[in-house]
Amino acid sequence: MEQILANGLYLGAQYALIALGLTLIFSLMNVLNFAHGQMYVFGGFVTYTVVAQWGLPFIVGLIASAVILAIMGALIEFLLFRPVIRKSKRDESTMLLAAGIAFFLDAVILLLFGEKQRGVPKIVNGIFNWDMRLIMPYDRILIGVLAIAMIAGFIALMQYTKAGRAMRALAQDRMAAQLMGVDVDRYSMIGFALGALLAGLVGGLLVTITGINLGMGGPTSVKAFIMIMIGGAGVISGAIAGGFILGMMESIGLTVLAVYGDITYLAIFASLMVFLALRPQGLMGKPWG
Amino acid sequence: MLRRTFMKTTALAAVASFAMIGTAFAENPILKIGFVGVTSGPAAAWGTSNQRSMETRAAWINETGGYDIGGTKYDIEIVSFDDQKDPKRAIAGMEQMAQAGIHYVVGPNVDDGAAAVRPVAEQNGIIYFPYAFPKELYTAPASNAVLGMIANYQSGPAIYKHLMENNGVKKVAFVAANESDPLSQRDGGVAAATALGLEVVSDSVTYQVDTTDFTPVLLPVVQAAPDLLVLSGVSPANAPQLIRSARELGYTGLISTETAQDAAVLQEGAGELANGFISVGGASTPELASDMMREFVDRYTKMFGEYNDESNTKVYALEYILATMAANPAAMTDVEAFKVTMDTFEAPNPFMVGDAKLKYVGTSSFGQKRQVSVPLVVNVFNNGAFETMFVAQVD
Numbered sequence: 001m002e003q004i005l006a007n008g009l010y011l012g013a014q015y016a017l018i019a020l021g022l023t024l025i026f027s028l029m030n031v032l033n034f035a036h037g038q039m040y041v042f043g044g045f046v047t048y049t050v051v052a053q054w055g056l057p058f059i060v061g062l063i064a065s066a067v068i069l070a071i072m073g074a075l076i077e078f079l080l081f082r083p084v085i086r087k088s089k090r091d092e093s094t095m096l097l098a099a100g101i102a103f104f105l106d107a108v109i110l111l112l113f114g115e116k117q118r119g120v121p122k123i124v125n126g127i128f129n130w131d132m133r134l135i136m137p138y139d140r141i142l143i144g145v146l147a148i149a150m151i152a153g154f155i156a157l158m159q160y161t162k163a164g165r166a167m168r169a170l171a172q173d174r175m176a177a178q179l180m181g182v183d184v185d186r187y188s189m190i191g192f193a194l195g196a197l198l199a200g201l202v203g204g205l206l207v208t209i210t211g212i213n214l215g216m217g218g219p220t221s222v223k224a225f226i227m228i229m230i231g232g233a234g235v236i237s238g239a240i241a242g243g244f245i246l247g248m249m250e251s252i253g254l255t256v257l258a259v260y261g262d263i264t265y266l267a268i269f270a271s272l273m274v275f276l277a278l279r280p281q282g283l284m285g286k287p288w289g
Numbered sequence: 290m291l292r293r294t295f296m297k298t299t300a301l302a303a304v305a306s307f308a309m310i311g312t313a314f315a316e317n318p319i320l321k322i323g324f325v326g327v328t329s330g331p332a333a334a335w336g337t338s339n340q341r342s343m344e345t346r347a348a349w350i351n352e353t354g355g356y357d358i359g360g361t362k363y364d365i366e367i368v369s370f371d372d373q374k375d376p377k378r379a380i381a382g383m384e385q386m387a388q389a390g391i392h393y394v395v396g397p398n399v400d401d402g403a404a405a406v407r408p409v410a411e412q413n414g415i416i417y418f419p420y421a422f423p424k425e426l427y428t429a430p431a432s433n434a435v436l437g438m439i440a441n442y443q444s445g446p447a448i449y450k451h452l453m454e455n456n457g458v459k460k461v462a463f464v465a466a467n468e469s470d471p472l473s474q475r476d477g478g479v480a481a482a483t484a485l486g487l488e489v490v491s492d493s494v495t496y497q498v499d500t501t502d503f504t505p506v507l508l509p510v511v512q513a514a515p516d517l518l519v520l521s522g523v524s525p526a527n528a529p530q531l532i533r534s535a536r537e538l539g540y541t542g543l544i545s546t547e548t549a550q551d552a553a554v555l556q557e558g559a560g561e562l563a564n565g566f567i568s569v570g571g572a573s574t575p576e577l578a579s580d581m582m583r584e585f586v587d588r589y590t591k592m593f594g595e596y597n598d599e600s601n602t603k604v605y606a607l608e609y610i611l612a613t614m615a616a617n618p619a620a621m622t623d624v625e626a627f628k629v630t631m632d633t634f635e636a637p638n639p640f641m642v643g644d645a646k647l648k649y650v651g652t653s654s655f656g657q658k659r660q661v662s663v664p665l666v667v668n669v670f671n672n673g674a675f676e677t678m679f680v681a682q683v684d
Contacts, residue, residue, distance in 0.1 A: 116553075
């Protein structure tokens with residue numbers, strides 16, 4: 001049981017960090033960013049290039065992933081989403097744009113980084129073993145702690161900084177925030193950049209554990225959408241809750257249901273359908289949006 | 290006058306140059322050979338090594354004057370299509386080959402893709418060389434598919450038997466991705482292990498290919514304490530993560546797979562934790578390799594910056610296609626002539642030392658000759674490179 005809980009917490013921390021960026025962008029701009037998984041993959045490849053190819057320290061790779069993805073996010077918002085949102089009132093326009101960006105990023109990743117699975121050496125060696133009841137490699141513990149620290153840092157940023165307050169105001173009521181003097185364009189761009197930065201950071205963190213390859217973008221986006229559906233789209237605390245719930249469900253399912261084959265995600269999807277039928281707005285979302 | 294003469298001379302020289310260039314380009318007719326396989330995503334290493342092997346060999350042939358078929362030298366052009374491991378795209382790729390008038394295609398790399406393209410290949414007169422194991426593709430009435438490697442039901446029993454005899458393996462566990470290829474390979478492996486008298490302690494654990502943490506997946510398998518953990522049909526992307534998780538959970542037994550792997554990917558993803566990992570390797574060893582194989586490896590490495598051991602097998606398909614056409618030039622456009630030639634075809638194997646032959650095999654497994662003959666090389670990974678564990682032959 002201890003092992004199941006630890007696996008669930010570790011998975012939950014990384015999932016929550018992935019979902020945070022997605023839900024932030026949705027809450028600020030009402031955009032479902034289908035390219036979130038590709039941004040995660042891009043971040044992983046940047047860290048791989050800096051650490052494994054150039055031989056620089058892991059922290060440099062992580063910072064490079066964060067900076068490059070933040071710039072990419074800001075440019076995508078400024079050059080693509082802003083004009084589309086200005087000209088079109090239909091939600092499908094931004095959804096199609098996001099899907100197009102996902103395909104485009106897939107092609108860019110293939111050209112820049114190739115098609116192979118890549119990984120970087122372990123950043124910490126050794127394994128924590130508590131009497132064979134709980135086994136956890138130190139690098140996973142470190143990545144889990146870093147992910148939780150980043151989530152805490154993100155919450156603090158949203159709670160106690162001027163930019164965070166402005167973004168929360170935007171998320172609550174765009175029109176009212178504008179009337180109160182919030183620069184909507186500026187904070188939309190900052191929000192998108194922050195969402196992309198989070199995706200890049202998770203990619204950079206996880207490349208040390210899972211490695212990275214071109215095909216990981218789509219499934220990552222799907223999992224991120226599951227998390228925000230569970231927690232409630234556009235709600236920060238909901239994304240965190242959704243991440244930890246999915247991580248725990250996956251950990252328990254893979255252990256308890258292992259004898260029946262790979263039915264963990266079948267069970268998760270079935271539960272999600274029932275859950276959404278009863279509570280379509282998710283755990284913490286509001287029925288009115 | 291002088292000016293006019295100069296212009297005339299220049300124009301004449303230009304026309305003559307173009308004519309010469311045209312003659313040079315038109316020197317050899319082009320023979321197109323197709324490739325439809327996976328070159329992106331988690332299994333990209335499988336298809337990439339196919340495509341790169343074909344491109345390396347084609348460039349080499351073209352550089353040395355072309356391939357002689359029926360007294361005519363042909364330049365070889367490789368037409369490639371990435372099916373992304375998606376059967377629907379594999380069908381589209383094979384249709385594209387048919388539209389281009391191509392009769393010989395290497396690939397696809399996986400079971401469902403190879404099964405999906407069968408009707409297109411049969412309707413359009415295409416012989417294809419899959420790296421996929423379903424027996425019905427190679428057994429009559431099917432006749433257009435030729436297995437390009439050793440199948441898991443041929444290599445698996447050889448590996449288990451070797452490990453039983455040399456390492457005292459008694460208990461075995463199987464883990465597979467929840468996809469058609471790995472699941473069918475797991476079932477084949479379980480049947481082979483049971484037939485050899487091994488105790489199968491776990492065979493129901495499967496995983497999603499996009500799993501990011503294999504610790505919970507492997508926990509029940511490691512708790513079953515097998516002597517040998519078989520990663521059935523594992524893709525090069527998942528292998529290092531699975532090995533790493535198993536070792537981190539304290540598993541100290543043997544780990545093997547019947548699929549080919551990439552040493553660079555294993556080293557990057559699992560490092561020294563992958564030491565001792567057993568996999569089916571490319572069909573060559575330093576002892577078996579001829580000068581031509583060594584030159585192929587050298588050219589491939591120069592062309593693409595790195596070599597994949599699996600290309601020792603993947604180099605063969607194009608060679609078999611061309612050598613069979615050379616044996617019967619009518620096969621260039623008539624695949625029925627190719628099929629007839631396959632039954633008696635035999636040529637020197639340029640990639641192996643000694644008197645090894647290129648010939649079609651598979652009668653024992655499929656009842657007809659629908660498999661290329663390549664040596665079965667089983668490797669063990671150690672410190673970033675593969676070492677030969679043993680070599681065997683399939684008839």
